[in-house]
Amino acid sequence: MFATVAWKISEGAPHAGDIEVDVHRAFHTLQRCELWPGAALLGVRNFAQWSEVVADLQNIEQVYTTQFSFAIFEHNDRQGFVTSEPFDAAAALAVTR
Amino acid sequence: MTRFRLTPVYVARAKWRTVVGVMAFALNVPTSAPGQAVPGFRLQFDQHFDRQYLFANAPNGETRTIFEAQLAPQLSIWNNLNASYDNALSGPRSWHRGSGLRFTMLTRLRMTTESSSPVRTPSYMPKLTWQLFTVRRAHESVKPESLDAHGVTSLAADLTVGHYSNGQDGCLFANQRRAANRKDCETDPSVPASPLSTNRRDGSFSMHYLEAGVYRRAISLNSTLEPAEAGVASDGYWSAGIRTRYHVSERWLGGGMSQELRDVYGGWRINATADKVWWRDKGFRGLGPGHLRLEAFVEALPGMSDAVPPVRFSVELSRSYYKHDGWGSFIRYYYGQDYYNLGFLTQLSVVQFGAMIDRDRLPGFRMPGLGRP
Numbered sequence: 163m164f165a166t167v168a169w170k171i172s173e174g175a176p177h178a179g180d181i182e183v184d185v186h187r188a189f190h191t192l193q194r195c196e197l198w199p200g201a202a203l204l205g206v207r208n209f210a211q212w213s214e215v216v217a218d219l220q221n222i223e224q225v226y227t228t229q230f231s232f233a234i235f236e237h238n239d240r241q242g243f244v245t246s247e248p249f250d251a252a253a254a255l256a257v258t259r
Numbered sequence: 260m261t262r263f264r265l266t267p268v269y270v271a272r273a274k275w276r277t278v279v280g281v282m283a284f285a286l287n288v289p290t291s292a293p294g295q296a297v298p299g300f301r302l303q304f305d306q307h308f309d310r311q312y313l314f315a316n317a318p319n320g321e322t323r324t325i326f327e328a329q330l331a332p333q334l335s336i337w338n339n340l341n342a343s344y345d346n347a348l349s350g351p352r353s354w355h356r357g358s359g360l361r362f363t364m365l366t367r368l369r370m371t372t373e374s375s376s377p378v379r380t381p382s383y384m385p386k387l388t389w390q391l392f393t394v395r396r397a398h399e400s401v402k403p404e405s406l407d408a409h410g411v412t413s414l415a416a417d418l419t420v421g422h423y424s425n426g427q428d429g430c431l432f433a434n435q436r437r438a439a440n441r442k443d444c445e446t447d448p449s450v451p452a453s454p455l456s457t458n459r460r461d462g463s464f465s466m467h468y469l470e471a472g473v474y475r476r477a478i479s480l481n482s483t484l485e486p487a488e489a490g491v492a493s494d495g496y497w498s499a500g501i502r503t504r505y506h507v508s509e510r511w512l513g514g515g516m517s518q519e520l521r522d523v524y525g526g527w528r529i530n531a532t533a534d535k536v537w538w539r540d541k542g543f544r545g546l547g548p549g550h551l552r553l554e555a556f557v558e559a560l561p562g563m564s565d566a567v568p569p570v571r572f573s574v575e576l577s578r579s580y581y582k583h584d585g586w587g588s589f590i591r592y593y594y595g596q597d598y599y600n601l602g603f604l605t606q607l608s609v610v611q612f613g614a615m616i617d618r619d620r621l622p623g624f625r626m627p628g629l630g631r632p
Contacts, residue, residue, distance in 0.1 A: 163489040209482035209491045209626055210403040236489035236626060 164257050165206040165215070166235045175229035181222060185232075188218035195253035203257040212236065305618040306340060306392065307415055307474050307500060308333065309365055312589070314613025321597065321607055325370045334362040343394045347411055348401055348491060348627040354393040362387050365421075367599060379459065382600045386421030386470075401627040403482035406491060410479040411624065415500075419470040422514065425600040429461035431519060455523065455566065457601040464600040466516035467507040474500030478622060484538070491624045494538035495550075504528040524603055525562025532556050538621055539578070549580040549587060550621055560596060566604045571595020579617040589615045 169185055171178050192215070193205030206212045219232045239259045245251050309331035316322045338359035346355045367382035398409035430436060430444035433456045438445040446452070457464075476498035484492035506526050509515035516524070534554035541548070557572040572594055579587030590612040597605040 163486060207485040209406070212626065213403045213482070238489055239487040 163207060163212075163239060164237050164259070165204045165212065166201070166237065167204055167215070167219075167232065168201045168234075169219070169230065169232040170200055172229045175226070177226055177229060181226055181230050184222045185219070188215055188222065190214065193253075193257050195250055195257050197249045197254075203254055205257045206236070305333070306413070306476070307390070307417065307472070307498075308361075308388075308619065309363060310619070311616040312611075312613060313615070314589070314591075314611045316607075316609045316611055318609065319372070321605055322369060322599070322602075322609065323372050325372055325376055326613070327369045327599075327611070328367070330364075330366045330368075332364050334364075336360040336362065338390075340392060343392065344622050345625045347394045347396050348406070348624045352396055352399045354395045356391070356393045358392070359390040360388070361390075369599060380425040380427055380461070380464070380601055382423065383426055384421060384423045386419050388417050388419045390415060390417040392416075397477075406480045407482055410477060411493070413474075413476040413478060413498075415474045415476070417470075417472050419468075419472075421468050421470065422466070423468060423600070424465035424514070425463070427461045427463045429458050429463055431458060431462045431464065431517070432456065433458050433462075455564065455604060457604055459601050462601050464520070464603075465509075465514050466520070467512055467514060468504050469507065470502060470504040472500055472502035474498055480624070481538070484540075486623055488623065490626050492538075493621045493623065495536055496621065497533070497535045499531070499533040501529070501531050503530075521562075523564040523566075525560055527561050528558055529561070530556065530558035536621065546580045547582040549578060549582075549585075550617075552577045552579070552617065558595075563596065564604060567596040567606045568594075571598070577615060577617060579615070579620070581620060585616045585618045585620060587615055587617060589613065 167189075171181050175181065189202070189204060190211075192207075192211060195203040197203065204215065206215060216234060219234065223230055223232065237258070241258060243254060243258070245254070309329070311331050312329040313326065314328075315326055316324050338361065339357040340359060343355040343357035363386050365382075365384040365386060367384070368378050369381075370376050371379050373379070392413060392415040394411060394413045396406070396409070396411050398405050400406075432444075434447055434450040434452045435444040435458070436447040437443075476496050478493045478496040480491050481494035482491055484494060486492045504527065506516045506521065506524070506528075508521065508526075509517050516526070532554065534552055536553075537551045539549055539551050552575070554575045554577075555572070556575075557570060560567070560569050560571065563569060573591050575589055575591035577587055577589035579585045590610065592610055594608050595606065596603055597607045
């Protein structure tokens with residue numbers, strides 16, 4: 163399994179830099195492919211990793227309630243995608259297996 | 260010009276290739292895909308249903324078999340067990356009920372060691388089974404550590420209407436012969452009546468039965484297993500169940516159990532089964548993930564003739580591979596009454612080993628998600 167994470171930092175948020183760092187910390191050492199700023203594929207392989215990422219993102223939202231929001235989607239291995247090459251397709255293939 | 264000649268060596272190689280080809284087809288080799296630690300959950304799993312076997316008996320002095328098989332092709336009329344499992348981790352903790360109805364063409368046959376290796380009087384056992392089941396996680400929390408610690412509980416009950424016969428029309432016992440009316444059987448004074456034995460060549464064995472069973476299964480989850488499909492995988496379960504069977508008399512329904520058979524076979528059976536299943540992520544020579552099962556079975560035979568012990572039992576160890584449709588291997592020790600139609604007055608103590616198909620696989624569960632009610 164793998165996941166797509168999308169997050170938004172409000173325009174002019176005073177802690178935009180800190181939030182961005184916290185989001186990437188929330189991804190721990192999982193394989194990832196950054197699609198564009200605020201969207202990434204994550205190599206979440208099991209439920210334990212999924213729960214950890216979700217809990218960390220929820221913690222960020224609790225701290226920066228008005229400045230941060232996110233959505234995370236679960237996927238089955240080897241689900242396909244189409245790209246116009248805005249990102250590293252090889253990394254995406256590694257994450258999606 | 261070199262001409263190809265069909266020498267014995269080529270023939271031997273061709274036979275060998277044929278055997279390998281057939282085995283590869285049967286085992287569907289190779290099918291391994293990188294990264295698929297736990298195969299998809301969408302595959303249907305059969306809970307508490309018959310497995311299929313192809314095996315040898317050792318020793319085979321009593322069974323006199325080259326091989327024996329139990330075939331159980333199933334027609335699933337409906338089954339929403341997967342849907343119940345899907346919902347078990349979502350929403351508040353509650354029982355998720357479901358049911359299934361299926362027809363099973365259960366058949367047992369033995370190829371004997373007699374001249375021309377006949378398959379003598381196969382067991383023909385069609386049955387219709389209605390199964391009710393309910394699934395619930397054992398703890399309210401859906402955090403990984405809680406799911407891993409408490410798992411999921413499943414309860415099931417089934418009701419079966421079945422027929423069991425061997426398709427023959429001769430007299431049941433060896434000391435019987437056709438009466439003058441060509442319909443009934445009468446005692447043949449030229450054959451000793453004791454010890455009582457069955458007519459293993461073409462004796463007619465027939466009954467209908469009603470069977471009911473209840474089962475409990477405790478499934479352990481492992482949130483660190485890596486399923487191919489988004490979800491939570493299980494890494495084992497243990498289950499226990501009790502079944503009882505009533506043999507319907509021919510007085511009530513044609514083809515039912517005759518009084519002479521009932522007198523020596525008994526009208527009831529009561530059995531208990533318990534098993535423990537462990538997840539195994541690697542198979543022999545890359546056959547892939549699957550499970551290891553240890554199962555014990557014991558059955559009481561009330562009303563049975565003194566020719567065999569009043570209890571029969573078996574212990575079985577098996578390994579099945581999920582990427583190969585549940586194919587695998589097993590070894591079993593069996594003791595007690597011969598379960599093969601006309602063998603019911605014979606006692607067995609045999610080791611059975613061979614191939615089997617086990618689709619009672621470890622279940623997977625949909626992940627609890629915020630976006631899912």
